[in-house]
Amino acid sequence: MMSKNRLHKQGSGFGHWSFTLILIIVLLWWFIGFATRDCRKNTDCQRDSYCDYRYTCQKIPVIDSSNTKDLLKQNSFFYLLIGGVIGGALTYYVMRKEVEGKGKEKSTENNEVMQK
Template sequence: MSKNRLHKQGSGFGHWSFTVILIIVLLWWFIGFATRDCRKNTDCQRDSYCDYRYTCQKIPVIDGGNAKDILKQNSFFYLLIGGIIGGALTYYVMRKEVESKGKEKSAEHKEVVQK
């Protein structure tokens, strides 16, 4: 018996299974590519656009009443106020920690000097 197993002939199941899986993946990709409604916005009608699922969607029109609802839902102002308050609190807490560490170091320094 030979100790060299590199030249041993296998059943070939690994090669066939890889080939079958590769063919299935390529067919799946090709069918998905071929069944797209659109590939770019110009493939759709004038009042439509091509979305991320490659289907043509109507462009939404914002009228006067709808625009007011959208503006009411805008929460940028509240996020800005929350960010400012959070930043101020973080600054205050960090400043207190730095001051307390400074006082501890100065107390240690005074003890060393007195000895």
């Protein structure tokens, strides 16, 4: 026979109710985000727009001769790559010289020990 006060016991399911509440909040958050999207695919936007990763319609940028210089300024990956290659080469050269210098010191120490 079941007790009438089984819900009033300590630990009577608070974890269950809190989990259910959190699950409902997460589902509502997801549903509101899904319902407020401007677009879901490119055909939902106008002809000269596309649907971006935030699900909003964005105008397709047109590249002409007036803004190519701005694009080159923004895309400075080439200069970063050249700097990295030069820095790597200098680091290799300096480290190689240090290793060769230590090798020569050890060989002279070994020669001195053998001569004694």
